[in-house]
Amino acid sequence: MPLSFEGTRAIGATLGSGVVMVLREGTELLPYLRRMAAFFRDESCGQCVPCRVGTVRVEELLARAALRGPTADDRALLSDLSQVMRDASICGLGQTATSALDSAVKRRLALVDGGAS
Ligand code: SF4
Structure with a gap:
């Protein structure tokens, strides 16, 4: 696909800040998703509650x-959490903080049941 706003939009993705991570097929995604969650928790300026609290809750x-x-239940x-953060965060950081995680879950690449519920 073309690395453009239009190209990523056509497959239901976003270009975001333009970072591209290339992972080998079958790579365990949870550690990467945790690093992203920690990044967004650190970068949240704390002005609005959905992002300030939501980024912490996602990391937990x-x-x-x-x-x-x-x-x-997870x-x-x-x-x-994602819905509230998307709908109620003031700026794009909080609105998109869970995009990668949502995408991984939708494609069943992460948070697939570990047996407990
Ligand atoms: S959404 Fe934006 S304004 Fe709100 S806490 Fe996060 S970084 Fe700050």
């Missing part, structure tokens, strides 16, 4: 999922 959720395996909570 991923840490729990890494410890004991992800559950259906996916439901993540979906709720």
